[in-house]
Amino acid sequence: MLKRLLLSAAVLLPWPVLAGPADWKREWPKTDFSQSLITDWQQIRSGGVPKDGIPALDRPQFLEAGKDRRLKPREPVITLEIEGAAPRAYPLRYLTWHEIVNDEVAGVPVAVTYCPLCNSAVTFDRRTKAGVLSFGVTGKLRYSDMVMYDRETQSWWQQALGTGIVGEMSGQRLASLPSWVESWEEFTARNPDGLVMAQPGYNRSYGRNPYRGYDTSDWPFLYDGAPPPHGLSPLDRVVRVGSRAWPLTRLAREGEIREAGLMLSWRAGQASALDSRTLAGGRDIGSVRVRDQAGLDVPHDVMFAFAFHAFWPDGNWMLK
Incomplete structure (x- = not known):
């Protein structure tokens, strides 16, 4: 059953499940595998897609909540409310297919993340000691949780923890921001003048x-x-x-x-x-x-x- 549903999502491809730094170095030449929190490389497995096979979103477009005609009342959205900006809703109908949104809200660079396999929805501040980072999807899993990477240092990050686990940023932590998953109906009732992320321009079955x-x-x-x-x-x-x-x-x-x-x-x-x-x-x-x-x-x-x-x-x- 699970294999069939993942095949239907195009997330299970003929890709090696178990590998290690010697194999990954070809795909990740700029990642410093000598720095790592991982003691057993077999913890990291391919989820079936290559680097950026699940495309993260950058600088998404938004529309007024009252103008959206796609979302249904009970659909889940990640809500982010930061003082100085209109509340924003990031629908899971989009995050399910993209997993990361790099955005900026009231001057705060944020990464809104969702790992369907762990049902983990966490929003991070993208500011670090190394500067502002932007994130993509490695295509790797650790304990079934998405492994992200930052484009600036090519380090790998554990999504559920917000911790760098491989590369230059190993051991660094991203600050988590308050966000929560609620229904579209709840969001609009509380925030009639809020914003909702517009449908991305990818060929995906959004809503399925x-x-x-x-x-x-x-x-x-x-x-x-x-x-x-x-x-x-x-x-x-x-x-x-x-x-x-x-x-x-x-x-x-x-x-x-x-x-x-x-x-x-x-x-x-x-x-x-x-x-x-x-x-x-x-x-x-x-x-x-x-x-x-x-x-x-x-x-x-x-x-x-x-x-x-x-x-x-x-x-x-x-x-x-």
Whole structure:
């Protein structure tokens, strides 16, 4: 089932699954493989596409939210609200096919990222000690999570962590910015004068889900790590804040949780982007917001349990 749906997405090509720096050097001549956080190169596997086979987007166009005629009410969008700029919505109908958007909002260079295989949606500040970076997709996976690269140093970055893992930028961390995934209806109700990213000029079946049935699969694609503990299924969603993870089922049941100096809230109305044939037709998984005690939005991620366990093996599971 999973192989068939990935084939339909054109993301499974005749490409070597296991390789190492000696093989990659031909494709990545400017990447310094002598600098790395990776101790076992077999952790990095080909996702089936070459460098930039999934094209990141740069300087996207936007239109007024009220003028969009493509998005359906329950479709998921990544919302980014930065003071000094109109709120922006980045629809997953586009991010599913492009995974990274390099943008600038109120003078802040940002990378809006989404890894469908981990359901990880994180927004980063692109400013670093080495200057402002722009990001693309390597075509590689580590623990089924997208490995990004920066075009300036050709270093590789782990999307879920925002950490450089190979090359000159190894060990560097990108700052995460508050953003969240919610339904298009929620975004427009709160931000009638907001902006939405316009459809990119690529030949893609935007709105169709190339990962149909993925979030009810038994096991993640090309994941060779351990399953999550506490009886959680690998593709159960969790709300990650730092190194803590709250099961989404618990939050949905309680509606609101106040713990660890945070307030987590859930409301129904958002379609899963990884369920049915279309993103708009996915089952309702609800939307999450995370705020601190002052009511300010906090960077977080609603990701799969296997990915949290892989990247935060000593993390805290907030089960009750």
